[in-house]
Amino acid sequence: MNGFLIVNGLSGLLIVSSLLVTLAGNPANSARFYALQSFILVMLFVALAGATGSGELYLWSFTALLTKVILVPAIMYRAFRRLSDPTIGSGAVMPTALSIVGAAVALILCFVVASKVTLPAADAIKPALAVSLALFFIGLACIVAQRNILKQVFGYCLMENGSHLTLALLAPNAPELVEIGIATDAIFAVVVMAALGSRIFDTLHTLDARQLTSLKG
């Protein structure tokens, strides 16, 4: 059972790190915190692999280390470092305190949902399962309540980490190729978003989503 305790404990850190990603002052810092979060996720995968004895999960941890901790944050850091739009500040639409309260409420709701899942695989890891769902919705909130288009990209990354964690928790023996498919897709998504974001900045000289409102009706 000890392994599962570590899994559930680490999942708590994921919530903290997702708040750091969301609330960081600029996109480059968000990229650093995102790398941190992914590192926690990898440790969680390793702990889960130990607890469930799943060989596939060790492989996952390795590919996740390559893609989520190193590659994706590096791409974003490089692409976003030179882009800054001082007019929008942190870009957050809501005050920080409210964001934290919101995350807490989301987490509680997700605990309620997770407690209703009856799968035997989910028994020992219900707190982590709730966190994975909450992570998904915190990511969504990060997109909706963000004016900085580059930080919206991180929202997507958080959502993706959330679904990834759900997959690992509920199906630790999933074929490795499944995981690779998801990871590759996420890399391409981030590359495309970063490329588009950079072009928008170069053409329109703004990163503010509120400036992108010429199309209506």
Added chain:
Amino acid sequence: MTAMVPSILPPLLLIGPLAVALFLLTLPWFRDSLPEAFATDKGSVTLLERIHLGSVGYVFLLSVAALIQVLSSGAISAFGDWLFVDALGAVFMMLIGVVGLMTGLYSIAYIRHDLESGAIDAGKVRIYYGFFSLFLFTMLLAVTANNIIMMWAAIEATTLGSAFLVGLYGQKSSLEAAWKYVIICTVGVAFGLYGTVLVFSNAADVLADPHQAVLWTALVGHAAELDPMLVKLAFVFALIGFGTKAGIFPMHAWLPDAHSEAPSPVSGLLSGVLLKCALLIVIRFYVITVGTVGTGFPQMLLLTLGLLSVGVSSLLFFVQQDLKRKLAYSSIENVGLIVVALGVGGPLGIAAALLHAINHSVTKALFFCSAGNVLMKYGTRDLRAVKGVLRVAPATGLLMMGCALALAGFPPFNIFVSEFMVFMAGLNEGYGWIMALCALFLCITIAGLVKIVADSVLGKSPETMAKGDVGWKALAPLGVLAVLVLTLGFAVPQPLSTLVQQATAVVMNGDSRPVVAAPWQTYDRQTYDTARAGGQLVTGSLSQTEISK
């Protein structure tokens, strides 16, 4: 589940457009080592066009070949069943083949015009054709995937593949449209991923072999053993996720922007094919969900969202003044109607949904390309400025008029046949008031379409406008599409009705053969009897030869 026939066709189908896309998009890296013709951007435009034509022609031929094999020997598969084409997938594969070819042919004239007018430079031509093939590849992957994670990845890839096409012109508005498209769709499809993960993890627990749990065909076979709560949750997630991509209200916000800002052939491809591919994934999840929790829950959701889509979009359609945005709202409406038909259910409802998907695809691709002609001629999409198309460009005007009448659901155009089937199915299943509401909303659309014909197609042309149509290269592919629109409106051809019947059987997960025909078509004895036995309202009659037997 019947065994699938191994076939080389699905991978062959995918490899062509993928190879072309990779070649074109990585061309600058090894251009120096290629023959002279590739050396300059300007000189290579013709060459790029030929490669592009090769790609769309290849996709068309291979999809016809795959279709023939599916019709003759049942579902085909490859790579340990990871790729497969069943009758259901074949319907959508054919849409990619046919509409891909026609919009691909039309692209030649359209992109040349953009190049000459300076809207894009020669480098962008390569980007355009490269991403066009990539877009086709990602859609083909989505419809041939049996692996549900791959289905998700392919739908996600369609967004990434087409984002640069939407933002091709690099202007403020097109970049904005591309950004909204990418953000809304990736976030939407992230919901799809969550739904997919839920189904997969659930099945991995139930099925002995986790490698099987990822296959749609295996999931359908074991749907009854899945956890009802999780499957319901997964369906909601999948419907939100893939429904975003299909343009279902209220997740449709990206659609009018992307459709109006993309180059017209791409608008045709987005509306005609992409939305339908996403719908296919929704249908695949629907089949699993019905197997686990029955029809009540998914049908209720589909009916609600479908009706809302039809209602909201018909109003927005009416007030819109931008031609391509108007057409985009009409796409939302038609997708809504397809979703309503799915929600109505029963063999006839499913068949009606599939036939309407096919008919709308062809008609809307034609309309968007005609709008492209208008754009080439008038240089604007604003309907207040576009007047007298029939006088200025007679062929385009005629095509637009035909499209508008077809979309309005007048016979003898194809949309009439499938809309008639949708209403027949709805009344048959006891959804009278929903159908009445749909009819009311469709009336609003008809008013809007009549307005297009009266003000813009007819009307008085601006005096400064030079007379003369766009070139034959732009008109020929549209002519082919127009012939399709008319032919499918006169009668549903035998191979197509067989295909739709078989696809319906896949969705119903059993053998049920609804009559797929225009109301005035006569039946042979067997079809007639099936129709009556199945409780279908028989609108057609027995053919003379059958009666005299």
